[in-house]
Every structure is written in C-alpha cells, then in structure tokens.
Amino acid sequence: MAQIAEWFDRRLQLAVPIREAAEHPVPRNTASWWYVFGSAALVVFVLQLVSGILLAMIYVPSGAEAWNSLQALNHDVTLGWFIRALHGWGSNFMVAIVLIHMVQVFLFGAYKFPRELTWIVGVFLLLMTLGMAFSGQVLRFDQDAYWGLGIGASIASRVPLMGPAIVKLMLGGPIIAGATLSRFFALHVFVIPGMLIGFVCLHLLMVLKLGINEWPAPGRLVRRATYESEYHELTKKDGVPFVPYAVWKDLFFAAFILLAVAACAAYFGPFGPTGRPDPTVIQTAPKPDYFFLWLYALLSLLPPSMETPALLIGPVVAILGLLLLPFLSGEGEKSWRRRPIAVLTILLIAISLGTLTHLSGFTPWSPHMNAWSGDPVPDRFLHGTTALQRQGALVFQVKQCRNCHSLGETGGQRGPALDSVAVRLTQDQLIRQVIQGGGNMPAYGKNLSPAETTALVAFLETLHPAGQAPARDASREAALGDGAERRAPAQP
C-alpha cells in the first residue's frame, strides 16, 4: 500500500503540498463552530454538481420535452424524484449557507486587510450562486418558470437604451420559447458552474495563503503595516494545525447539512414541476422560489414611479457597496462588539428581507381572483337587512369588489377591509369612491347603473359595528333641513 502511494507521489509530487496545506497552523480559537459555513457551502456545492450531473442524464433541455422529462424523473425513473429533490433542496440550502457565511465573515471583520480580494471573490460567488438559483428555476420548465422569465424580461426591458436588446439576448429571440430554455441550460450547466469552480479555487487558495481570519478581539485593530507580522506571531504562538484541530468541526457540520438536505428531500420531495409551460393557460399566479420572494414582495409595494429606478439602480448600488466594502473599511476594529453600525445593518437587512418574504407568503397586494364567486358574504352582515341592501350585497359580489376587499376576514386584501367602512365614509363619500375610484381603486362609474350604485352604497352603509354609529355629514343635515329622512336608514 505504501509502495503504491509512493509510486504515485513520485510522479505527482503532491503529498508535501497537501500535507502543508492540511497542517498549516491556524489561530487556536478559530477552531470554532462559527467557522464551518464556508466548508459547508463547498460540500453542498459538490452535492449540487453530483446530483446535477445525474439529472442531466435524463433531463432534456428542449422547450417541447423538458416538462415531460421532469415528469419522467418524478414518476418513472427509479429514485428520479429523490435526485430532483436533493438538487432542489440543495440549492435552497446552498443559498442559505452562502448568506450565513457572508454574514459571519462580515461580522467578524474578515474582509479587512489583507483579505479584501477573498471577500470580492466571495461577492462574485454569491452572485453566481443566485444566478444558479434563478437559472435552475428556469430549467424546471413549468408555468412558474415561463412567467418568471416574462418577469425577468420585463425588468430587463427597463434598462435605458439597451433594454430591448438585453431582452432578446436573454430570451434568445423575440419570445420565450425553446431557445430561451436552451441558453439558460448552457448557463446553468456550463458557464456559471465553470466560473464557480474557478472562483471557489481562487477563494480557497487565498484562504490558505493568507490564513484564516483570527477570532476578532475588541480593541485589537487591523493596521496595514503590522497586521501580517502580528498574524504570523499569533499562529506561531497560539496556533494549531488545521487538521485535525479545526477540521473535525467542519466535517461534522458538513455531514449534518448533507443529512438535513437529504431529510428534506426525502420528506418534502421535489419542487414541481407545476403546470405545463403553455402560455394559453392564463389561470395561473406565478411565484418565484423562496430566495426571490422578497423581491416579488418589494415589486408590489414600491410606488410605481420608484420601481424602475429601484430595480435598475438598487442592484448596482448593492453590488458596488459589497465590492467596495473592504476598501472603505479595510483597517481598524474587527470585532462586532465595537461595530454597532455593522450589526445594525445586518439586522436591518435581515428584518427587511424576512418581513418581505413573510408578506409574500399571503400576498396581500394580489386580488383574490376567485373571492367574488368563492367567498360568500358572511351571514351576519345580512341579518335584518332590507331588500335594497341585500341587492347591494349581491352587486358587491358580482362586481368583484370582493376580490380586493375582505368582509369577515375572507376576500382579497388589496384594498381595505370593509367590515366597518360605514364608520369611515359617509354616504356621499361612498358614492364618490365607488364611482370615481381613487387611492388605488378603479373607478366603477361606467360599470354600475345608478340603481346598482344605490343598492351597493345602501349595503355598504350597513357595515359598521353594532355599537358604533355610521359616519354622517353634519353640514348636509343643516343644508337640506330634512336630511335625516332623506338618508337611507342604516338599520331598519
């Protein structure tokens, strides 16, 4: 055995450099559970490579065949569903771990001198990971993928001057079709993974050459002139060989993550595909995968006028900010205990993304397309109402008001809930709002006859809590004198 090993090493001459890399001294306190995310990301990346190659043996990157081949993987090929599930869950885990790794590196000040380039390469690795996530979603060529591409094209089209050209380059033609899928296949399977492998090697090489970032101690400042000798001193005085002192934690965590991916894959199964990518089927509400849900929420909540600038300038500023970070604060304090702004920034970003992702779980901005026919007006709103008011409740349903307005917790949430609208708006204000719209509500003037409007407003006026009087216009009674009688009674 030893002879065989020697035979190979005489020719390869790799044993010495590998041993040197494995046993390079690292500061003792970096052998920590906080330092395991980078290696875990690498292990999940390898899982993605392996499962991706397996999938490519069955998957057909053709607009006509892709969906069928996914069905075959799910249902016909032995364990095809599991490999798909591994790849899908692996991608979710990879995005999450890369982000956690990045947050850890940021909070530990690891991007500071002399590891600026390691950070910059890492930013590109993040972008490529997200690129893999988006292109992978396209390869799952279903309804969501089709309309997701349309959303991507709509965003790209807003780039000044270059927009239409970028759209055609992205789609491989004037429409979303077979050529679109093929080029995303080339990106997902050749271009981005190739770059990822190259950048991962660079990233690792720099970690080895420059040494792992030491555990940040408050008050120990990074200075360009002295840092390297200080770090060298630290590893000499208080260093331990990476193997086995630190690596066992990486190994444990990597195995745990792989097990978690496999458990999710086995328990939850593969993602989709949803319906066939048939653009004539328009009964669909496309939604992105979880790592882009925050963007989906943001796009519905931004004011229209801010959307294009935010879409086009936002990513550029964010990426530039990440790339410039090590140059803006390349020295000084590393410890998060002395960097309150860094900690607050992370918290702010995490809370914003978390809130947006949470909101996209129930999409309050989308009309409920079937509420008008599926969610009846709850009984309690109809007790003791007049014929006119009931007719109004009917108008309320038939004219799809319900798609955007909820009553008794059911219905759309695009507009305000109307359970107590009569307390907020007087009869005149209700009529005006229904007919003219405004405040993000369409005008219904052309689609309601005067009789329908009268009935609808009569019903809306009954919507107030039992103990609370409906809103009224005091000046109206003064002006008309007998206003009280002319006003339709709120309760019979």
Place this chain on the structure above:
Amino acid sequence: MSKESMLSRRGLFMKIGILFNGLVATALAVPMVRFLLSSVTRGRGNAYLSWVPLGSVSEFPEGETRLATFRNPYVMPTDGKTVDTACWVRRIAGEQFQVFAVNCAHLGCPVRWFPQSGLFMCPCHGGVYYRDGARASGPPERGLFEYPYKVQNGLVSIEAGELPTPGPRAALAGKKLPCA
C-alpha cells in the same frame, strides 16, 4: 544598444506567434459573437413580426371581450407549446377592435378579464385595467399592450411575434412599433 534590450530571433518569433494567435482568435471571435448576438441583431420588421389570424369576426360578439389564441409566426422544433400565445380580443362594434396582450404592463404576468366589473386584473402584483386597456390601479405605469390589428374578408388578424415588455421600445426608424 546593450545585449539585453536587443530583440533576439527567438523573442521575435514568440511575439509573431502571439500576434498570429491574436489574429486567428479575432477571426474566430467574429462569427462566435455574431452567433451569440443573432437574436438581437435580427431585424424586427422583416424577420419575425407578421400577421397572424385570430379567427372570423363572428367569433367575437360585439361589446364583449374574449380570449383568443394564436401560434407565434416563427417556430423552432424545440419550442413545444411555448409558441401558442393568448390575447384578449375586445370587439367594440362592427370592425372596430382592440386586441390586448395578456401580459401585464407591470411585469408580464397574465391578466384575467372580469366581464361583470369590466376590469382586467393581474394575479401577481395587483395591476388593474379598464375594459379599454387603460390603467385603473396598481403598480403598472401604463395601460395594457395592444397589438396592431386588421380585418380582411371577415377575418381578424394581428401583427405579432414579440413578447411585449414595459421598457422603452427599440427605436427602429420608420417602423411602426408593434404591440405598443
């Protein structure tokens, strides 16, 4: 001139070799880049936009808006169902039509028509349009995209072949913008 700074025979050959490779690489790059950009450089007017029939006028009752489907004029064997496209056809009266793309002018999701309230609603971010395609509410910055249409021999046709997107249209001199 010192010996070090003099160009040696081998050095010259190496430089010529690099130059030679550069020339060949450039010559190869030209067709590769042209291939890559072919979807951009192919002209709009004469290549992929054309008139496609939607059906006879009688299929679209006056005053109503109906979903129609058509096949993209340019088809590749690997396209599958993606070349079948839907559009909303509104027959105002007689031979007066409006043909809307199903794609929301916000981010391209498919809008649905609700005849009872006379509105198009988008399921993605809540864009709403009136029956004439004008923006009613929500995030879109404009009304629905309209295809140019014509009625000939009782047949409604539209000029189609491009995914409508909300960005600025490519300015092609003298060419009427499709689906604007």
